[in-house]
Amino acid sequence: GDPKQRFEEDPVRMLRTLRFAAKLNFDIDPQILKIFDVDMTQLLRDVSPHRLYDESQKLFTMGHLARVLPMLIEFDIWKQLFADIKPDISKFIERAAKNTDQRIQIGKTINPAFFYAVLLWKPFLERCDFYLAKGIVPAEARAQAGLDVLKRQATRTVIPRFAETFIREVWEMQVRLLNPKPQQIEALASHARFRAGFDFLLLREKSGDDSTQGMGQWWDHYQSLSSDEKETAISQYNRQRAKTRRKQNIEANESKDTTAEIEPLVNVPEARSRRARREQTRSKDHVARSPESSTANLNTDHPIMKRKRVQRDLSQVVFGPTQ
Structure with missing residues (x-):
């Protein structure tokens, strides 16, 4: 039939066309390529985000993900599937796609949500920086950034709740794996999300991410x-x-010393009023600390000077034990 009419009836057929072309490694008919324009791919916005999520999982799990990703960019479909992800295949995304294909080819299982964690990693970091710049503590910044990024992606593909939880746990594991406490390393290695978090960290490190500090x-x-x-x-x-x-503490102290106030090279005379106030304050402090001056200031009208000593009859006082 007419390709244009078929795509207008069901825009998801465009995704199927690219998926079959990548999987079977065949060239798409030129008549069909002419139809893949911006106006045609915009029809994917009318498709349910839940259905688009299912179609994205088919792209991730077909075993030829590394081949189909450039096609999504070439035919303007990338923007219809991913909200805040720039149409650029970074080394991190490329390596993750190749690793996913290799696992499928040797018969290993994969979690499609893992590749979503890879795709949304950069938008997540950018959102974290946004909240950190506002003075929010890192833990709350990461939590809110994860919610924002996944909520934004839901306008294209609705990721199920269990998959969202998996993605956020993988992101949170990055912080714990980068700077683990020695007494918690053994427990961290037995964590349910350790393997996924470790694979994610190792992918980052092998992709040239220096922030991993060799912990992968x-x-x-x-x-x-x-x-x-x-x-x-x-x-x-x-x-x-x-x-x-x-070492970090020493560097921090050195930076404080360098930022300390530097004495001026030219001796500027102090203002007379400021010098007089300082001398007055100094004399008051000296008077307050001197006990002689404090008693000298007591005049005869002071209540403590008017107290009269009561004469006592010492004959009535018993000194020592009596028999």
């Missing part, structure tokens, strides 16, 4: 150790962590 390799090496070797690794990590903290 550290966790990768840690998992291959025996129980005794793990205790040794934790002790070494604890010493290195303490050394890094001392």
